[in-house]
Structure formats: C-alpha cells, structure tokens
Amino acid sequence: MLRTPFYKPDHKMPFSFDLDARSALFLDFDGTLVDIASTPDAVSVAPGLTDMLHRLAGALDGALALISGRPLEQLDRFLSPLVLPAAGVHGAERRRPDGVVERRALPALERVAALALRLAAQHPGLLVERKVSAVALHYRAAPELEASCREAMAQAVEGEPSLHVMHGKMVLEALPRGVSKGHAVDAFLREPPFAGRRPVFIGDDVTDEAGFEAVQRAGGLAVRVGDGPSIATHQLPNPAAVRGWLARQLDVVAAAAH
Numbered sequence: 001m002l003r004t005p006f007y008k009p010d011h012k013m014p015f016s017f018d019l020d021a022r023s024a025l026f027l028d029f030d031g032t033l034v035d036i037a038s039t040p041d042a043v044s045v046a047p048g049l050t051d052m053l054h055r056l057a058g059a060l061d062g063a064l065a066l067i068s069g070r071p072l073e074q075l076d077r078f079l080s081p082l083v084l085p086a087a088g089v090h091g092a093e094r095r096r097p098d099g100v101v102e103r104r105a106l107p108a109l110e111r112v113a114a115l116a117l118r119l120a121a122q123h124p125g126l127l128v129e130r131k132v133s134a135v136a137l138h139y140r141a142a143p144e145l146e147a148s149c150r151e152a153m154a155q156a157v158e159g160e161p162s163l164h165v166m167h168g169k170m171v172l173e174a175l176p177r178g179v180s181k182g183h184a185v186d187a188f189l190r191e192p193p194f195a196g197r198r199p200v201f202i203g204d205d206v207t208d209e210a211g212f213e214a215v216q217r218a219g220g221l222a223v224r225v226g227d228g229p230s231i232a233t234h235q236l237p238n239p240a241a242v243r244g245w246l247a248r249q250l251d252v253v254a255a256a257a258h
Helices: 049-059 072-079 110-122 145-155 180-191 206-217 239-256
Strands: 005-007 014-016 023-027 062-069 084-088 093-095 101-103 125-129 133-137 163-169 169-178 198-203 220-225 234-236
Touching: 023 180, 049 062, 049 072, 049 239, 062 180, 072 084, 072 093, 093 125, 093 198, 093 239, 110 125, 110 133, 110 145, 133 145, 145 169, 163 206, 180 198, 180 206, 198 206, 206 220, 220 239
Parallel strands: 023 062, 023 198, 062 084, 198 220, 220 234
Antiparallel strands: 005 014, 005 234, 084 093, 093 101, 125 133, 133 169, 163 169
C-alpha cells in the first residue's frame, strides 16, 4: 500500500499514514484546503478540489466533514455544487449528515460589532466580518494593530458572559461560549457514518487545536498544516501538500476497500 509522508512538528522526522475505509476525515478550509488570502472573499479554490472531495466522501461512505470558521453559506458557495456535512463559525452552526442544520441561539453581538466597526473606521487596514453567530475583526493588512484589536475585542465582550474572544491567524472573533471545533467534532463522532471510525483532523490554526484534541482523545490523528506550536502529532507543510495527500488517498481508500 502507498504510504504518504507526514512530519512530526517536534523532530521533523518522516512518518507515514494513510486513510482506510474505516476512517473519518475532518478538514478545515482556509489555510488547509485553500491558501490564505488577503481577505476572506479573495480565496481561490484549486481546480478539481470540489470533485476530489466529492469522490473521497463517497469512498469514506460519507464520513467526511468540513470544520471551519466560515459560515456554512460561504463554504457551500466556494464548493458549489458540493454540499458536505459541515460545522461553520467554529461549530456555532452544524449541518448534520442527514442535512439538518443546527444553530446555536443568536448571541447579543450589536455592541461587539459597533466597537469593531468604530476601530475599523479609524484604520482602513482592518476588516470587520459580521456572521450570523459571531463578529470577526481581521487585521492581516495591518498586523501592527494587533494589540489595539485585542484591546477593542476584549472591551467589546466585557460584561457579556455569553461571549468569548477566539484568536486565530490575524483575526479576533467574538463567539458564543461553549462553541469550538472540538465540540463540533465530538457531535459528528456520535452520529453515523462517523461513529465508530478512526477520526483524522487536518487544520492550520490555533482555532483547530480543540479539534485536534477531540480526535486524539478518540484515538485518532491530528495533522497541523504549516509550522508553529501545536498539540497535533503530525504535520504537512502547506495546503498544496494537503491537496496532494487527499488526491492520493482516493486510490488508497479504494484499494483498502477491496
């Protein structure tokens, strides 16, 4: 069987792992399946990615889900016509394998949005993204403003116990408490076709660490994309390497099923 190299983040030693017909696969989107872009709307989906995900989901009997900070509507738009089981907004909304969408109760975000927009109006390099269940303040175009963004978002959720601030790559996001990618993974693992399978989670950001913890707790494998400290035990260098590995898994899973 073809063995695909991974690398341990601590020692950069070669490691091999392949999926099989009893795997469950969880994938982040930005920085994992697609390259990070200057703004959320500027990402580009590589040719053939949608078809590859469709075929791999079929090979895994549907046990493939997206776990993303993006809303479901955005994921569906980028991958149209493919519609997969998915958790959006870090798990604040989740489309189950049967197609039913679960959403957390809407938090009070007006004050957060107002303060974030006020700061962004003073600094053109900042971008405020209003989601159904969250407010994100992006500072990728103005990294020197990280401290100001942290202060503003901390002030925005002060006195609001239902919210917390999650820090990702060049972004701060106000979310309902109790929402995480780990909770989303746990929910999928309680449902068919994910239940009873060995889970694999591939992600690139600090927001993926809860997902890594969930799959490793369930006896699965966590894969960090890119450098940086992580509880994930394995690593791929970039989204292109992730896409290459996924493409090879189509043949590996098909062979394992026979």
